[in-house]
Amino acid sequence: MSDCQSIDLLVTPFIDGELPAQDRERVERHLRVCAPCHSRVDAERTVRTLMKGRQSLFKGESAPVALRVKCAGHCGMAAAGHALKSRWRRVMPLAAAAVIVLGAGGVLLYQATSRSARVMAAELAADHVTCFAIHASRIEQSADAVEAAMMATFGWTVDLPEGGDDELELIGSRPCLYGGGRIAHIMYRHRGEPMSLFMLPKASYDREMFETLGHECAIWSSGDRTCVLVSREAPAEVARLAAQVQPTFH
């Protein structure tokens, strides 16, 4: 094997900085005296530098939101076995229901200020009805899966603690269609009745509660986030749940 041929095998790890010192020196010695090999190394190194310099271009492609949600929906498979059934229908508390930390990243696209509270509440109530009609029977997420979905879809670290109100059952989470998928929608059943907790990355609404589309909507802000609770239950009960659900934002 000629010097050039034997060097050729080392060129790529040499360029990538993966060669042991001894081999590296051997390549360097050869390159000093062999113009063809030197120019070949330059060519490969040029492309490597170019590719790395354009990484952000290639990495600009993100997975569609729908795909993120579907993938997050596969969570819980790791728990296969006898514990599966009990994990699916884990009873969730509403007390301190969500500790939300907004992660870095430009997800604050939703402009809450552009809509009135009543328009927003009506759309969320419609979304609440739609989601329960279409998805509630198919979604069976564990609290862990909801947390993972919040992270994957919104970049939020959401902590759903255990223990508490036995009457509240977690169903799962979805990115709400309203607001371009930038609103977290956590679906519950309270005493068997559908109940939704929506979380918006903006605080532009006063605390209020009113009826819209046959649902009671409680709106409040905490930190720089807005929460909306939607349920068909009586106003007093919705007010009680809203007071109970107060998430802590960091």
Next chain:
Amino acid sequence: MGARLASPHGQSGGKAAFEAEALSSVDSLYRTALRLTRVPADAEDLVQDTYLKAFRAADSFEPGTNLRAWLFTILHNTARNRIRDRARDTVTVDSETVEQAAEQPSFSNGGPVPTPETLLLNEALTPELQSAVDHLPDAFRQVVWLRDVEEFSYAEIAAMLGIPVGTVMSRISRGRRLLFERLKHLQPAHV
């Protein structure tokens, strides 16, 4: 590079961390799947399948190893199986011919080679580079992508593709040289 995780087993916090960490790779898996399938709908299917298998096989993940590399291995295995199932041979098609073509020493004639700087300064290269990468034969595009964009080690790439480390290196080399051949005409003359 990839996060080193605790075991996915045991307490639920560990499993949630495992799943959250796995889901954080969805963008890079999707990008890579797009390079494999070239069709967005197929890429989405492939990524979904990958997560389904990964979560089902969470017990076989070896704690302390690179979770992202593990997911990429599942992605590539799934892609290979699909190709086999469909009796297609897109991965290795004409790679021998291309490997021979890549051996043509047109770049080693001692002529001037543009420095990386002159290439990098040329913003017009961006669409050309994307197109050149997309037009590389599969065998070379995969390794160059996994190395230079996703930044995996030779050993990790070898495991993903089921080929020897030496083959990984030679394909990276040839893939980069092919890219250079496709791009060098864009260089400003006589630099």
